[in-house]
Amino acid sequence: MLHRYLLPAAACVAGLLSLAACDSGSKPTSGTPETLDADFDAYKQRFIDSLWYYNPEWASGAGYHRYDSVLVVPSAGRRQTEAAARARRRKEMQTYPVADLSVNNQTDYRLMQNYLASADFYADSLRDWQWNPANYNVGGAVAEILNGRYHPLDRRLRAISHKLIQVADYYEAAKQNLERPTREHTNLAIRQNQGGLAVFGPALLDSVAKSGLTAAEKQDLQGRIATTRLTMESYIRFLQQEVLPAGNFRSFRIGPALFNRKFALDIQSRYSADEVYRKALAHKQELLRDMKVRAARLYPKYVPNKPRPADSLAVVSAVIEALSARHATPAGFVGAVREQMPTLVRWVDDHQLLTQDPTKPLVVRETPLYMRGSGAGASVSAPGPYDKGADTYYNVEPLDGQPAAQAESYLREYNTYTLQILNIHEAIPGHYTQLVYANRSPSLIKSILGNGAMIEGWAVYAERMMLESGYGGNTDEMWLMWDKWNMRVTLNAILDHQVQAGNLTEDEAVRLLRQDGFQQEAEARNKWLRATLSQVQLSSYFTGYTEIYDLRQALRQQQGQAFDLKAFHEQFLSYGSAPVKYIGQMMLPAAAPAR
Numbered sequence: 103m104l105h106r107y108l109l110p111a112a113a114c115v116a117g118l119l120s121l122a123a124c125d126s127g128s129k130p131t132s133g134t135p136e137t138l139d140a141d142f143d144a145y146k147q148r149f150i151d152s153l154w155y156y157n158p159e160w161a162s163g164a165g166y167h168r169y170d171s172v173l174v175v176p177s178a179g180r181r182q183t184e185a186a187a188r189a190r191r192r193k194e195m196q197t198y199p200v201a202d203l204s205v206n207n208q209t210d211y212r213l214m215q216n217y218l219a220s221a222d223f224y225a226d227s228l229r230d231w232q233w234n235p236a237n238y239n240v241g242g243a244v245a246e247i248l249n250g251r252y253h254p255l256d257r258r259l260r261a262i263s264h265k266l267i268q269v270a271d272y273y274e275a276a277k278q279n280l281e282r283p284t285r286e287h288t289n290l291a292i293r294q295n296q297g298g299l300a301v302f303g304p305a306l307l308d309s310v311a312k313s314g315l316t317a318a319e320k321q322d323l324q325g326r327i328a329t330t331r332l333t334m335e336s337y338i339r340f341l342q343q344e345v346l347p348a349g350n351f352r353s354f355r356i357g358p359a360l361f362n363r364k365f366a367l368d369i370q371s372r373y374s375a376d377e378v379y380r381k382a383l384a385h386k387q388e389l390l391r392d393m394k395v396r397a398a399r400l401y402p403k404y405v406p407n408k409p410r411p412a413d414s415l416a417v418v419s420a421v422i423e424a425l426s427a428r429h430a431t432p433a434g435f436v437g438a439v440r441e442q443m444p445t446l447v448r449w450v451d452d453h454q455l456l457t458q459d460p461t462k463p464l465v466v467r468e469t470p471l472y473m474r475g476s477g478a479g480a481s482v483s484a485p486g487p488y489d490k491g492a493d494t495y496y497n498v499e500p501l502d503g504q505p506a507a508q509a510e511s512y513l514r515e516y517n518t519y520t521l522q523i524l525n526i527h528e529a530i531p532g533h534y535t536q537l538v539y540a541n542r543s544p545s546l547i548k549s550i551l552g553n554g555a556m557i558e559g560w561a562v563y564a565e566r567m568m569l570e571s572g573y574g575g576n577t578d579e580m581w582l583m584w585d586k587w588n589m590r591v592t593l594n595a596i597l598d599h600q601v602q603a604g605n606l607t608e609d610e611a612v613r614l615l616r617q618d619g620f621q622q623e624a625e626a627r628n629k630w631l632r633a634t635l636s637q638v639q640l641s642s643y644f645t646g647y648t649e650i651y652d653l654r655q656a657l658r659q660q661q662g663q664a665f666d667l668k669a670f671h672e673q674f675l676s677y678g679s680a681p682v683k684y685i686g687q688m689m690l691p692a693a694a695p696a697r
């Protein structure tokens with residue numbers, strides 16, 4: 103799981119902006135390839151200017167703070183304005199002969215084109231602005247600005263103050279937009295807006311009191327904070343007391359047609375949704391075979407004095423149960439994560455897996471309240487391309503406030519073995535390391551329109567690569583737990599497809615995750631929740647991982663003895679968060695053309 107500054111197009115909540123349209127129209131001059139690429143580079147900058155103009159919240163998250171004070175009201179008129187702007191961008195792009203651009207610019211061109219198609223799809227076909235009440239929450243945007251260190255506090259508070267003027271209109275438009283929302287997203291919106299309320303609590307008021315704002319500015323801001331609280335509480339009550347009791351819900355399943363299209367736009371894989379689904383089913387069987395072999399070897403050691411069950415799945419299950427009992431305490435969980443970071447840094451250095459940047463700090467913190475409740479236990483919040491000096495946060499949900507049984511179930515899931523794999527995935531050399539590289543990429547487009555499947559795929563690839571390098575001692579214990587872990591992303595893809603494009607029920611899903619995934623009850627229920635709240639995202643891990651592994655194999659074959667793992671990793675990461683199929687095109691031009 104990863105929370106980025108990058109929001110999917112639909113999450114960039116639109117609203118009415120009473121400024122002149124931001125036009126980036128220009129004509130490329132025909133000429134040499136060099137001038138063509140230079141023209142396109144200039145055009146990319148104007149494209150990004152327009153992107154930020156229309157998506158201020160996304161801009162703030164990416165570290166572009168010009169529009170911090172703007173809150174866009176997500177009205178129908180705003181949606182029309184944005185659609186018209188996208189149509190202008192599309193027309194401008196058609197004037198560039200894409201085949202004549204450099205390979206790097208061709209990739210950027212495809213990403214820009216895909217963004218426009220994707221934004222149209224979210225607005226016109228998926229229409230989640232109608233059925234997802236959790237799209238509306240001002241807590242995150244305000245917290246982002248409040249916690250940012252790029253400007254002095256007074257300036258940030260003035261931006262927040264101006265932003266909050268629009269809060270009543272914002273939530274009014276949200277109510278207008280809602281039409282047969284799903285029950286699941288309504289419940290999510292209630293939880294997340296309740297969390298969002300915490301942003302407008304004593305800490306913010308304290309900052310205002312201590313700031314250098316004038317007495318009149320303070321009074322205005324305090325009034326707006328009070329209004330925001332009332333407005334958010336009223337939205338929550340509206341969802342609780344009107345939307346939920348009315349019971350007029352649509353299904354959370356988007357169905358096969360929307361799923362296939364969303365898969366193509368979100369993932370940009372060389373594989374179709376159905377191809378990935380079939381690959382995941384086959385991979386599941388491979389993992390099960392390996393687990394059975396390793397569990398049979400481990401059984402006498404971990405389950406002594408008990409005859410081995412005849413059912414090989416029961417053997418796997420018994421060994422995993424025994425290994426899962428080794429875990430941190432609820433109060434020590436966040437600390438256990440923190441402690442592992444230096445070990446991972448040293449391992450990557452000692453084994454020459456890639457070059458790390460010691461100047462970029464990773465800060466392990468308890469997940470902020472407004473980000474909790476989506477079913478993800480850990481995530482990374484990274485600085486955007488404009489914020490390169492800002493902290494990267496590793497958000498870990500603390501367990502000491504949870505009921506004992508729930509915490510125990512979670513800790514068994516993130517036991518001594520899998521917690522290490524989690525930390526590889528989220529931090530080093532997974533998401534955190536990849537994002538440090540991505541922010542160094544010369545292409546701002548690739549930093550901004552980053553590809554989720556590449557990002558998740560890299561983190562999953564990193565898990566296997568670390569174990570292959572000997573991390574964890576090459577033991578049956580570690581590999582068995584990796585199998586189980588990798589089974590999770592494999593089942594994520596299967597589940598996503600069967601839940602969103604099929605009709606899998608909660609009971610069937612939980613049975614699948616527990617039987618073939620050997621998951622704890624709490625994790626299986628959480629995963630079901632995520633599978634109802636998101637579409638395609640759960641497939642991104644397995645898809646990206648499979649594509650990266652395939653690419654590495656192809657390069658190994660092509661380069662033979664000359665293949666160098668460190669060089670492969672560094673080159674792969676140097677392109678930024680581009681779709682793996684385009685990176686493959688750049689690294690392996692002859693053998694693997696993207697399609």
Ligand code: ZN
Binds near residue numbers: 104
């Ligand atoms: Zn992840």
Ligand code: ZN
Binds near residue numbers: 427510
């Ligand atoms: Zn225990």
